[in-house]
Amino acid sequence: MLAFSDLREATYCPRKLYYARRADRTVPDEVTAVQELAHRYDDVLEGDCDDELAGLAALPPPAYREQLRRTAERCARFDALCEPADRDVLLTGRDCRGIAGKVLAGPPEPSLVSPGEPPENGVWEPHSVWAVAAAKALAWEREIPVERAYVEYPAHGVVRSVDITARRTAAYRRAMRTVEGIDGPPPRLRNSAKCESCEYADTCGVRTRSLSSLLGL
Known part of the structure; x- marks a missing residue:
């Protein structure tokens, strides 16, 4: 059973995964604090946590709040992301397992929370693979198709949707083969x-x- 995080790391750099497996992979407190912003969008929009934003968000509180408003207007499931059916859910599929930051209901869709910066458009390739892994695991558990996932970048007030396309699924399969094939240090980039x-x-x-x-x- 492969871990979501291993698939994500292998897509970024197989050699990095090799070393990460031998290190302490405890999530730092500062990363957890940023990820918690993904559960406080309503508070942010109401202006209730500006002091906290100053230390966690990549933008000043007024600019961050405006960015989050634009995200709310563009994201069809923003309300569901603010009040998900479940959070911090362990999903176990046929091939992989890991934690989804949120699982939405009607239709069921997973959302993953990244502490980093989003690209100008879409999501980074490792996050695309991460999203496919979560969608596949959720589909396996619920025994229904899951055609979309989300990646949230709460430090920037950005949410990106990820359609589970054939191209993204092929990248996910390649990442699986890469992880399964690591038995020593892969070549350096x-x-x-x-x-x-x-x-x-x-x-x-x-x-x-x-x-x-x-x-x-």
């Missing part, structure tokens, strides 16, 4: 921007773009 912020860069020994520039390579 070469001169990838991904390595700049990776917490395992020193352990991995990869030469980052910034280091290559300093060395004139």
